[in-house]
Amino acid sequence: MTAFEEFGVIPELGKAVDDMEWLLPTDVQSEAIPLILGGGDVLLAAETGSGKTGAFCIPILQIVWETVKDLQDGKKSHHSHSIVPFRMSFFDRGNSLAITPNGLRCQSREQREWHGCRSTTGVKGNGRYYFEATVTDEGLCRVGWATDKANLDLGTDRFSYGFGGTGKKSNNKQFDDYGESFGINDVIGCLLDLGRGEISYTKNGKNLGVAFKINDQLKNEAFYPAVVLKNAEMEFNFGESDFKHKIPDGYIALFRAESTNVKNNPNAQLSSAEEMKSKPNAPKAIIIEPSRELAEQTFQQLEKFKKFLKDPTIREYLLIGGQSSKEQINELQKGVDIIVATPGRLEDLLSQGFVLLTHCRFFVLDEADGLLKQGYGGLIDRIHKQIPKITSDGNRLQMIVCSATLHDFDVKKMAERLMHFPTWVDLKGEDAVPETVHHCVVMVDPQKDSSWKNLRQHVQTDGVHVKDNVKPGINSAETLSEAVKMLKGEYCVRAIREHKMDRAIIFCRTKIDCDNLENYLRQVGGTEFSCVCLHGDRAPNERKANLLKFKEKQVKFLICTDVAARGLDISGLPFMINITLPDEKSNYVHRIGRVGRAERMGLAISLVSTVPEKVWYHGQWCNSRGKNCWNTNLVEQKGCCMWYNEPNYLADIEEHLGCTIQQVEADIKVPLNDFDGKVVYGQKRANTGSNYQDHVKQLKPIVDELADLELKAQSIFMRRLLL
Numbered sequence: 001m002t003a004f005e006e007f008g009v010i011p012e013l014g015k016a017v018d019d020m021e022w023l024l025p026t027d028v029q030s031e032a033i034p035l036i037l038g039g040g041d042v043l044l045a046a047e048t049g050s051g052k053t054g055a056f057c058i059p060i061l062q063i064v065w066e067t068v069k070d071l072q073d074g075k076k077s078h079h080s081h082s083i084v085p086f087r088m089s090f091f092d093r094g095n096s097l098a099i100t101p102n103g104l105r106c107q108s109r110e111q112r113e114w115h116g117c118r119s120t121t122g123v124k125g126n127g128r129y130y131f132e133a134t135v136t137d138e139g140l141c142r143v144g145w146a147t148d149k150a151n152l153d154l155g156t157d158r159f160s161y162g163f164g165g166t167g168k169k170s171n172n173k174q175f176d177d178y179g180e181s182f183g184i185n186d187v188i189g190c191l192l193d194l195g196r197g198e199i200s201y202t203k204n205g206k207n208l209g210v211a212f213k214i215n216d217q218l219k220n221e222a223f224y225p226a227v228v229l230k231n232a233e234m235e236f237n238f239g240e241s242d243f244k245h246k247i248p249d250g251y252i253a254l255f256r257a258e259s260t261n262v263k264n265n266p267n268a269q270l271s272s273a274e275e276m277k278s279k280p281n282a283p284k285a286i287i288i289e290p291s292r293e294l295a296e297q298t299f300q301q302l303e304k305f306k307k308f309l310k311d312p313t314i315r316e317y318l319l320i321g322g323q324s325s326k327e328q329i330n331e332l333q334k335g336v337d338i339i340v341a342t343p344g345r346l347e348d349l350l351s352q353g354f355v356l357l358t359h360c361r362f363f364v365l366d367e368a369d370g371l372l373k374q375g376y377g378g379l380i381d382r383i384h385k386q387i388p389k390i391t392s393d394g395n396r397l398q399m400i401v402c403s404a405t406l407h408d409f410d411v412k413k414m415a416e417r418l419m420h421f422p423t424w425v426d427l428k429g430e431d432a433v434p435e436t437v438h439h440c441v442v443m444v445d446p447q448k449d450s451s452w453k454n455l456r457q458h459v460q461t462d463g464v465h466v467k468d469n470v471k472p473g474i475n476s477a478e479t480l481s482e483a484v485k486m487l488k489g490e491y492c493v494r495a496i497r498e499h500k501m502d503r504a505i506i507f508c509r510t511k512i513d514c515d516n517l518e519n520y521l522r523q524v525g526g527t528e529f530s531c532v533c534l535h536g537d538r539a540p541n542e543r544k545a546n547l548l549k550f551k552e553k554q555v556k557f558l559i560c561t562d563v564a565a566r567g568l569d570i571s572g573l574p575f576m577i578n579i580t581l582p583d584e585k586s587n588y589v590h591r592i593g594r595v596g597r598a599e600r601m602g603l604a605i606s607l608v609s610t611v612p613e614k615v616w617y618h619g620q621w622c623n624s625r626g627k628n629c630w631n632t633n634l635v636e637q638k639g640c641c642m643w644y645n646e647p648n649y650l651a652d653i654e655e656h657l658g659c660t661i662q663q664v665e666a667d668i669k670v671p672l673n674d675f676d677g678k679v680v681y682g683q684k685r686a687n688t689g690s691n692y693q694d695h696v697k698q699l700k701p702i703v704d705e706l707a708d709l710e711l712k713a714q715s716i717f718m719r720r721l722l723l
């Protein structure tokens, strides 16, 4: 048995994971996999590189595969209940009401709205019928009888009659005192006398008297057991098993009704086999990723995990922008089980009906805080609203939300709004940097370091100061700002040389900064500094090719904007450089988390200007959003520039992480002693696991005591046996 199988993972997936040399689940995986397999909503808040992708992909694949397999094998178990007499119907119910597979227990966790349900079959004629409903979880509930014309909110129109926990009976929205209130563990007997046209109730065996005279116009109608719940749960017994209380004289169990008097609920029969068989373009899981690269990466992981999932095979599909939607629509029509998508294209195809949500039972938001910050909150709400909360085979929608920086107000609000009693898998309780990442800052001070005054060549700057009179000798804020830009190019080269970096990811603030640095590194180092860019202005194919070149070590450096900050997994990457700190503090954690993944060590160096730096800031007011925009006025003057105060950003990041980030000198020598002296960046820590002997010493007295206690317990037990 593989280690993953011990957590409930099926052998087909366990073997695939084993083949990837994942011998043990990571901490987040061992917590999350059983939770997701068990049907829960989960918030995964573990640090970068801790294996969150596997933590949700593996259980989702498992459940989707099992669902598709059941359908293929003809195990339409849930479906068949829709034609089994006297079950609560999976189809004639409100969309937030869950029903157990045996069709005998209903639950709604919706706090604000009522959700109701009717049974698969009802009775007509002149007989007298009885069933019991027990409150199994406190909340608001009403139970009784309804015709098939009634709405599901029992007792609010003239076609249904209900008795509620607050001690009120209701028909046609008229609520009157009746009997007494009831709550958890109370058993309500529901009596229907069709001959006399009367409905009565019992509570724990006590008859509460006639509640309703059935309206004459409904005399020839069939009546169905019905319930409506608000954050409550009820269990039903139609007479298939023993009743808790004696059936009142003259009544029979509903289940024993003469077949000629039993009528199928027409609303429940909508559930034809056709409905169970999902349309080809109705996936069972939707995973949303904030960037194309990340969507592609998650998609590739799914492909690896599903390697041994045969008969049926799982059809995953990558739905991202920058590709022909016509082709995507054709592919979706061929059939899809899991969609990995970027938000824009997904919404496009959803709104045109090319992706159906009818059978979706997993809704995953990877890098959820990032999605919200990019303004996709509304879209997430809209999609969530369209997904049925219970699938047609009776399973509840599961929502999984993931990020290394989930401790964010908006995420918590969203979880409250959309998730169903979610469990936090949160090993640290706050946003944290993995121990495998060494991170430090280098202050770039153009007043102390005047080398910029005599540079023979330097990185092309972003042009915000073209209209300013900046040159050595003019001691203005603009000159210092320009100086910082030049110095940062030099410090970057120095960092590369000092640490003999042969692989690093370098983050710049803007696309133009990326392009300029790319040119400069080529100019300074030629093939020694081979590099490529990844940012939003590069064509999709170039982005893809560049990332591949970097992953396959054909080039040494990947220069990118924050599009690559989150999630990208480049195995064994030893170094990253921040040319400028990110505008968004949570992105610091994500950027530096590109190194120090999967237990390998990594070094992250951030260059921080001591003086204000004027930078581009193209907001919504900028027509071209930066393309060929040369408006160097400040935002306050309707321009596209701002003064960037990096020490403030640094302070924000430090406050967020609750630590002071180590500063190193301008020579960028990182004193290894401050860490543990044995680090080779890009490799696993050399000295892990070597101190087990100390552990043994520490644990010995406790283990001895335990052994002693065990012995005593066993002796007592043996003595008792002999007595």
Ligand SMILES: Nc1ncnc2c1ncn2[C@@H]1O[C@H](COP(=O)(O)OP(=O)(O)OP(=O)(O)O)[C@@H](O)[C@H]1O
Binding pocket: 021, 022, 023, 024, 025, 026, 029, 046, 047, 048, 049, 050, 051, 052, 053, 054, 403, 404, 566, 567, 568, 569, 571, 593, 594, 597, 598
């Ligand atoms: N159980 C495991 N054993 C060994 N390696 C693993 C295991 N789980 C994940 N990995 C590896 O760890 C790396 C990081 O995993 P993953 O990309 O899922 O991290 P993450 O938590 O999503 O990080 P981020 O927050 O940056 O997105 C990947 O290279 C993955 O292959």
